[in-house]
Amino acid sequence: MIRVVVPWHLRTLARVGSEVELDVEGPATLRSILDALEAGYPMLRGTIRDHVTQKRRPFVRFFACGLDLSHELPDAPLPDAVATGTEPFLIVGAMAGG
Amino acid sequence: MSGVRVLVGTRKGAFVMTADGKRDRWEISGPHFAGWEIYHVKGSPVDPNRLYASQSSGWFGQIIQRSDDGGKTWMQVDNKFAYEGVPGTHQWYDGTAHPWEFARVWHLEPSLSDPDTVYAGVEDAALFRSVDGGMSWAELPGLREHGSGPFWQPGAGGMCLHTILIDPSNPDRIFIAISAAGAFRTDDGGKTWRPINNGLRSEQIPDPTAEVGHCVHRIALHPSRPSVLFMQKHWDVMRSDDAGESWREVSGNLPTDFGFPIDVHAHEPDTVYVVPIKSDSEHFVPDAKLRVYRSRTGGNEWEALTNGLPQGDCYVNVLRDAMAVDSLDSCGVYFGTTGGQVYASADAGDHWAPIVRDLPAVLSVEVQTLP
16 A cells, blocks of 8 residues: 655645555556556546656656655656555645745 | 626636626635636536636646536546647747647637537647537647747747637637737638738737737627627737738727737627736836726727726736626626736726725636526
8 A cells, every 4th residue: 555645736636635545556656656646536637747748747746755756767666665655655746936 | 687707717716706787796706726826717608507717737737627507516627638749849939949838728718509618728829629518628730730830939928829709600710819929710610720910010020010920919809790800919909890801900099009808898899998008018007097998989099997996006917818798788897907806897887896806816807697
């Protein structure tokens, strides 16, 4: 079970609390987590990754275990603590603008 | 008694304001979609309970919302706006080629005959259509691909398709406008398009009379006379009597002919409204006075409408989609400001009163006349 912390505006779209739990097929990677999140909450499609390019939106960041994982390759394994649910995977709206 | 519903999009959410036909006491709901930019909310002329809203964010992109109960509840519909084929390039601010990239939906225009059909004008400029109530979107690529697209260039606000006017006498004829490309028309339901900018003159571009490149801010028409168009260009208020084949300036005695919105009285096709703005360098009203100008002669002769509007220390702007008229017997006129005020006049502009004063900056105002 992977724990994902979702930012406020995406919580309101998905109508969830601050954290959701996901079953992810295979290794925990950026791609597999986001695929599982979008499958469970299709209203989030296009809000984290661009619909067409599948690239992370510029002002969205991914943190876990005190690390910035935003620039990891989509299929690179994430820390074990994320894969086991010990630590949450944080989707963060970058501090920018007003 | 019939009434009105005013749909207001702001920088930080949407608001729905209702009143009876007197239009002097208002109920306000919102913010809907709090914290999101709401570029536009518009209702179907066929089914007034069907509303569409463009919700966007610099962080999380584009969302489209739909209501089937007049804005009481909303459902998220499809937000995938994918250009057809390989979209190619347009010009960037520095004149270099820049790939077409979807940014947001500026304007939603529901069909005049089918509540499930709605057009979306987007940045980077293109026209999309949904025929299933927003559940899916498809581009009408004939506009972007008609030939001049590689020469289009963004205005300061981005290369946005912001105006969509469907000819009520001929649903195959649609007018659109893009900043800063100009006005375009289709006569075959969106398959093919051509520029309709003959007569526009823009000193800010290398060839002031070029076929494309004009920063058109807004176009309006009266449903009874759809071949007469009124345009607020970056500078200049213009008029066409031949569906855009040619334009002539009707700025007349306006204190400045820079501005954004333009609209037409619901029952008087030659009564037109604009809000002059000081200049493209100073986006606020001239002389610190908020004045709507009305022409009852189809342009050239304009009168200031000031009763109830601030006439000192006022430095707001009124954006291109932030003015609307209702169709009650005494035509109501509405506009919203970047200072967060929404003003209403129940007597065609003679007297004004604020519906609300302290909203986030207003991006758009639409009004529905309810049975």
